[in-house]
Amino acid sequence: MHAFRSSLAALGLALCAFGAHAFDVVDERGVAVNLPQPPQRIVTLLPSLSESVCALGACDRLVGVDRYSNSPAQLKALPQLGGGIDPNVEAIVALKPDAVLLAKSSRVTQRLEALGLKVLVLEPKSHADVRRVLDKLDQVLGTHEAPKVWRVIDAGVSAAAQSLPASAKGLRVYFEVNSTPYAAGESSFIGETLARLGVKNIVPASLGPFPKLNPEYVVRANPDLIMVSVRSAQGLEQRPGWGGIRAVREGRICRFSAEESDVLVRPGPRMDEAARLMAQCLGDKGKR
Structure with a gap:
């Protein structure tokens, strides 16, 4: 019995030593970040990264997020650290994170590193990026969940495409990101989803x-259907020349709520939900 207990103790020590083994992770700058062990106190400064950490089963390791990270709901109870581009550095440091996950566009990367924090730059912009970032986070977190999470996303997008009526296929769609207007083009992750749904991006x-x-570009393109957030849809029909656009003339405009828009504009684990929202819009408004 004593020998058995000794063997168990030795095994436990070996597992602890294995779990604490340092490893390098190469981020999107090409920088190798050395982590002494999988981080247990994490700050995320991009909503898609916050959602991805949670999708991989590590939500309880988050100790602070940017002001826009609001899903899942439990993130709303965490310290809000300002915008992702220019967050509150002092507040981040005070949380003593093992790792800070942020976007390439953030202005605080070098400052955080100079203060001794481990910083990983990860920013998904396409479907392939989402899969790659999930794999990278899996490596960082040691969760081994990324393949399953990606299969759910991919299957959900495929199911959304299969749900569309034949009448919606081939519709010419304009997806407005905001009223400047900035649009989602074919090469964006939103454009990739639209392509998988079988519609044409203008x-x-x-x-x-x-x-x-x-704005005249949209008038000339004359889309069959418009997707837009309620945040930027006000006065859309009154824009110069837009009254003649087929989608406006025939009332084929999907106005997504603020919550739905958050799902649609984030390249992360809710892309399957985004595809379902788009498919529902196409099914409701796309009948010819």
């Missing part, structure tokens, strides 16, 4: 993922 990949458009 904004070609050549214009970039999220181009700022001249």
Whole structure:
């Protein structure tokens, strides 16, 4: 019995030593970040990263988030650290995180590193990026959940596509990200979802993922259907020349709530839900 207990103790020590083994993670800057062990106190400064950490089963490791991270609901109880681009550095440091996850566009990366924090730059912008970031977070967290999470996302997008009536296939769609207007082009993750749903984006990949458009461009393109957030839809019909657009003339405008828009504009584990929202819009408004 004593020998058995000794063996168990030795095994436990070995597992602890294995769990504490340092490892390197290469982020999107190409920088190798050395982590002494999977981080247990994490700050995220991009909603899609917050949602991805939670989807991988590590929500309880989050100790602070940016002001826009609001899903799942439990994130709303965490310290809000300002915007992702220019967050409150002092508040981040005070939380003593083992790792800070943020976007390339953040202005505080070097400052946080200079203060001794481990910083990982991860920013998904396409379907392939979402899968890659999930795999990278799986490595960081040691959760081994990414393949399953991705299968659910991918299957959900496929199911949304299969749910569409034949009449909706091939519709020419304009997806407005905000009223500037910035649009989601073919090369964006939103454009990739639209393509999988079998509809045509009026904004070609050549214009970039999220181009700022001249409003006359949309008038000339004359989309069959418009997808827009209620945040930027006010006065859409009154924009110069827009009254003649087929989608406006025939009332084929889907106005997504603020909560739905959050789902639609975040490249992360809720892309399957985004596909279902788009499919529902196409099914409701796309009948010809």
